[in-house]
Amino acid sequence: MIKKLKYIYRFIFPKSKLFSLQIVDQFIKDPEFPYLISFPRTGSHWLRLIMEQYFQKPALARAFYYKNAKDFTCYHQHDVQLTITRKNIIYLYRDPVETIYSQLQYQQQDINNLDHIKSWSMSYRNHLKKWLFDEDFTTVKTIITYEEMKSNMESVIKKICAHLNMEFNSDQLKPVLQKVSKEKLKKKTTHDQQVVNLDNDYNDIRKIFREKYGSIIYKTVCFNEELKNQFLPK
8 A cells, every 4th residue: 555655646746745645545545435447548548637627636646737636536546457346436448449459559569469469358358347247336336438538528527527426517628628639648648658649650550450350359358238239340
């Protein structure tokens, strides 16, 4: 816990180390505090940047703007090991092919290696299975998708406001959406230059990757009719 808190402290509280750790620990220990869960490469950086601008306070564990914050919207975790059990959850997920491709590129792994593709696909399958279908411990859960973020971010923020028991203000969101772009997200994620990839080649290669491996990924990840209907090409 202490090592995790020190990691959080570096990005949220550049000053008052002892005070900062106490506040962070307080939020994490609260069983009702919201968690944002997302498999890696499903859009959490983009979502958290918009949330931080809109709510004017960051999510744990990284602040982009409000680095001296004393209040937080939620605690973001990837839960790749599938060990988290919390009552209050916002769950974000994304098209499997987009997710696996992005993860392979981020990890600098061979995108044509079938073992890597199948391994990440199975990991994502288990993640979706847990958080969309199997878990029985949440009392409040809001589900959003990256695709919804792209098509209707206002709807996503409205859902999150409802989840957090906060009033939604469309006028407050409009300037945030005008300010936030992939280019600005790139500037705000200088701690990790691979968070956002703006290269044209990246998108071109992704199309080829989808053509070659899309059916394998969908077959692995989409284990039930609901996921098949959502993601499989019509």
